[in-house]
Amino acid sequence: MKKRVLLAYSLTILLWGSAFPAIKVGLQSYSPQHLAVLRLLIGAVGLIIFAVMRGIRLPDKKDVPIILLLGFLGFTVYHTALNFGEKDVSAGVASLLVSTTPIFSAILSVVFLKERLTKLGWIGSIIAFIGVALISFGMGGSVSAFALGSLFILIAALGESFYFVFQTNYLKKYGSLPFTVYTIVAGSLFMLFFLPGISSEIANASAQSTYAVIYLGLFPTVIPYFALAYITSEVGASEATSSLYLTPAVALIISWLLLGEIPTLVSLIGGAFTLIGVSLSNLKFTKEKKHRSEKIQKEVGDEELREKT
Numbered sequence: 001m002k003k004r005v006l007l008a009y010s011l012t013i014l015l016w017g018s019a020f021p022a023i024k025v026g027l028q029s030y031s032p033q034h035l036a037v038l039r040l041l042i043g044a045v046g047l048i049i050f051a052v053m054r055g056i057r058l059p060d061k062k063d064v065p066i067i068l069l070l071g072f073l074g075f076t077v078y079h080t081a082l083n084f085g086e087k088d089v090s091a092g093v094a095s096l097l098v099s100t101t102p103i104f105s106a107i108l109s110v111v112f113l114k115e116r117l118t119k120l121g122w123i124g125s126i127i128a129f130i131g132v133a134l135i136s137f138g139m140g141g142s143v144s145a146f147a148l149g150s151l152f153i154l155i156a157a158l159g160e161s162f163y164f165v166f167q168t169n170y171l172k173k174y175g176s177l178p179f180t181v182y183t184i185v186a187g188s189l190f191m192l193f194f195l196p197g198i199s200s201e202i203a204n205a206s207a208q209s210t211y212a213v214i215y216l217g218l219f220p221t222v223i224p225y226f227a228l229a230y231i232t233s234e235v236g237a238s239e240a241t242s243s244l245y246l247t248p249a250v251a252l253i254i255s256w257l258l259l260g261e262i263p264t265l266v267s268l269i270g271g272a273f274t275l276i277g278v279s280l281s282n283l284k285f286t287k288e289k290k291h292r293s294e295k296i297q298k299e300v301g302d303e304e305l306r307e308k309t
Helices: 003-026 032-054 061-085 091-098 101-112 119-138 143-166 168-174 176-194 198-204 207-218 223-235 237-259 265-308
Strands: none
Touching (some): 003 032, 003 091, 003 207, 003 223, 032 061, 032 198, 032 207, 061 091, 061 143, 061 168, 061 176, 091 119, 091 237, 091 265, 101 119, 101 143, 119 143, 119 265, 168 176, 176 223, 237 265
16 A cells, blocks of 8 residues: 555544544533534635635535535534534444444435345344444443434434435535535534524633634544545545544544543444444445446447457
């Protein structure tokens, strides 16, 4: 693997893994909605500056409604629901629950895009959700609070899944970086609804929580998208996203070191089930895409052979 690709992988996994414990630190002083507002606004400002410097054009007017919708689902819903979930769920466990996003994406593709989910895909989905159940059983404390927190995080994963499933055509049209700028700015616009009361929270917040919010806005919200775009251009989308299964491991380690959060053995086993299930489902899609590619290449080769004959 090229050194630059390896560096981009490491940066993406580290930053996204660090976001979960950073949210916990931010929630010590900020409400979930105000934490999401500040994180997205900081990220949006950084991306707007980047867009101006790079001369990124504005999207076509006809695409603005879907960009607003995807920005709402992928960023407004995701970040707000994740923050509410982490009030009752540890950072490491939250990262494991968010890892169900590819499973939701596969199911949404079946329902809305009429894609076919094979037996291996369904088996992977079932194993992943068994893992989610084990994570739930393995947590101590208030069962009702944890259940509510888990529900918020699964809503966050579902919102992000809608974003990933329906962005494909627009990524081809605009490119990954411009489209990311459009949707994060769109998601930030919906967050303006939560602005009332934010000034008093900023004034009363601890320096540690405020630094965590600034870190979240400038680093995990912005940089991994640039790194992932570079990785995708070098090795392809499937290989690029498969490495992100390491994100929960990084989140668990950082949460243990910084916050002293130690997940139970049952929760870790549930996390392993979840990641195995997601991996099986992803393996199915990878093989299916490879089969389609090989079939197309064979058809092209047969056609060329017929022409020569």
